[in-house]
Amino acid sequence: MNLEKLLYDAYGYTEFRPGQKQVIEQVLAGRDVLALLPTGMGKSLCYQLPGKVFPGAIVIVSPLLSLMQDQVAQLKKMGEKSVIAINSFMKPEDREKAWNTLGTYKFIFVAPEMLVQPYVLGKLNALGISLLVADEAHCISQWGFDFRPDYLRIAEVLPKLGNPQTLALTATATDKVTDEIKHYLKLSDPFIYSHPMDRENISYDIRKFDNDHEKLEALMNLVAEYGGPGIIYAGTRRKSQELAERLLALGIRAAFYHGGMEQQDRIFVQQQFANKELEWVCATNAFGMGVHIPDIRHVIHFQLPSSIEGYVQEVGRAGRDSLPSLATLLYAAGDERLVESLIMDDLPERHEIELIYERGEEAKQLIEQGMMRETAYRIISYWRERLPLQGTLNQIERLKIEKQRQAASVRGLAHSSGCIRQYISMSFDQKTPGIPPNCCSFHGIDHSLFKGNRKELKASPHGSWKERLKVLLPI
Amino acid sequence: MRFDEVVLAIMRAVDGQRTVSSPYHLIKGKKSGQTIQDIGYFGLHPYFAVLPKLDKQEYLASIDRLQTQGYLIPDDNSVRLHRSAFDLEIPSTPLNGWKYRGNENRFFARLSLVVQTMSNFMQGQKRFDPVVTDETVQTWAKAYLKRIDFRSPAVQEAFKNQLESSLALAKTTEAHKDILVERLSGYGVGGLTWDQLAMEHKLLPIDVKIAVVEAVHAWLDVLEEMKHPMLAGLLEGIVQTSALTESAKRTQSLAERGFSLKQIAELRQLKTSTIEDHFVEMAMNDPAFSFAPFMEEHLFESIKRISVELKSMRLRDIKERLPEASYFQIRLALAMRGGVT
Incomplete structure (x- = not known):
């Protein structure tokens, strides 16, 4: 089969992006595939094109509504046109309609929590699935930075769906997480495609300051000297708002x-x-999805990211056009405290765990009363069905250690005294990449490359x- | 009208008779019996459901401002306004919340998507990210655009002209119209956020939200005259044909078939008090509503008379003077007195 012709006929593109062809070939050959492709590399084409060939439906399990x-x-x-998404936020009548016309769709997106309902399973079975896609497959990992308990349930329903051919997609995964994906999705002798995560066109700059005041001043100088389009990641909503106001006061076009x-x-x-x-968007980590802009030139972290995975994802939004782009991390003494409290805040606490074990479903009401966090409830109620109390407490304890490891690796990034590029690759168990020109602040960056390209924005x-x-x- | 003025306008009507949070429920459009009947009693139709997504914190911030400015006197039980609050001149408003019930948002979402699509196609751009993600609105807009043959330059021109001429006729300020149109997006032009608008117009974000609702209501009043055929289609299902809530409508149809209040409550598996709320709602909205099944004429007259004498709509005050009347009877009688304007 001529894949290039298929690509052109279907979508009008003349060539594949790196990795796409290898993955698609193997999928079409009927193999289970695990593809590690950085965001922005066109992951969805890996199931879109097989959809043009396979007779049955492509079911995509996606962890986040947005x-x-x-x-x-x-x-x-x-x-x-033949696309539908089914999630628990739909109006009942719309969902009803969707179920009844399911057979007319090629691409069916389903939230993991829906997949386990017997009714849903029945409908999908009747349909004939050609390919099951687990998007953001790293969410299956209990140790990952965004574990979704519902994802583990995919494994439980696979046999009921007749063990369809599976494609697991993710942008970030360490060896440990890759193993978990293989194990839980029961991938048999999978083809693994791992795209080098390193983005040569991104230069990593880390700047350290003694206090917040100096850091803020440095940011103001940066935005005055360097052009956008750029993103400034702030740790909190309030901070994103505050930074945007400061930029606006300088006459720089920014929004939060x-x-x-x-x-x-x-x-x-x-x-x-x-x-x-x-020119700039000052944002929390909520900004990114749905942003498809190839020429973002600069990503600034005004506060430490909460994980290396998150950092790589956020930085990776720069320079999708392969042109030189800059990633600047601003650090002031003591910044790791915010990160640590944010990371640990996510973890269910002992009293929450005990409450859920005591009350089961009823504990859900505590969320509304503000006595329990939703993420905590979600994670614990999953374990409650599978483990005794002590088992879950141990589980959470291990999770805590893992989180501390994450925090430590972010800390290590800020304090690393070597090549930043190598530090990041090591965190993902990847081969040490080469040192491109303008690699990082350790190897030296020619800043004139990035300075002074402030373009006049057209007047709104x-x-x-x-x-x-x-x-x-x-x- | 600023948001604080909306709150004050409501408070001036209910002064001393309702709690400080009652304007909040009204503005959000809470469909409780109390809120709905208050609309009739106090003539609060303009303000019902004008901000369905109003955040409690934003409302409390307004209360804070009104107290700091001395218009509102802190009181745990009910709204207590200072004299100065009555001297304040509050501009008249095109708001008509009781009529539009938050449906104006659906109208504006449709319009946003239609304008964005036309704007892109006019400038040769056939692929773009839709500014409205709601699939129902998307499906609707697609059908509408097809129906009006939006690719035809003559249609595009007529659409734009009618947009401009109808908005020009809307009875609201030019500043409000500016804000309204700044919420629209098109090719190369993004709509402005509430915060951006607030900064530009030197208002609070909540004030620009009210400004948009006012402008849309005023505009809808013009469009409803159907003199702008190109835009008339956008009104589909936006204006309520019945002033009653859905649930009250069902009670009404059972009542019309001769079922009593008690029977309706049993049939519908609802509390009697809920069905009573529905009858109060019907009394408010239906000029032909008869109190005869619920009380003697002399009791009805007494309630009305005492309410006038006491200058009060407070149920408790009236009940004290007329212990033989039930609360339901008092509410019914007061609702009929209020009527719908």
């Missing part, structure tokens, strides 16, 4: 973005950024509503 919606939107944008904003406003900020109406239409209407609808 991710699922974004993928559906992207597929539709590529002209793919965080999960506390209503969805419409978040879409507006994404649009403005994509339109080049904004101001003035009266009639003038704006003219710009929107130029007739």
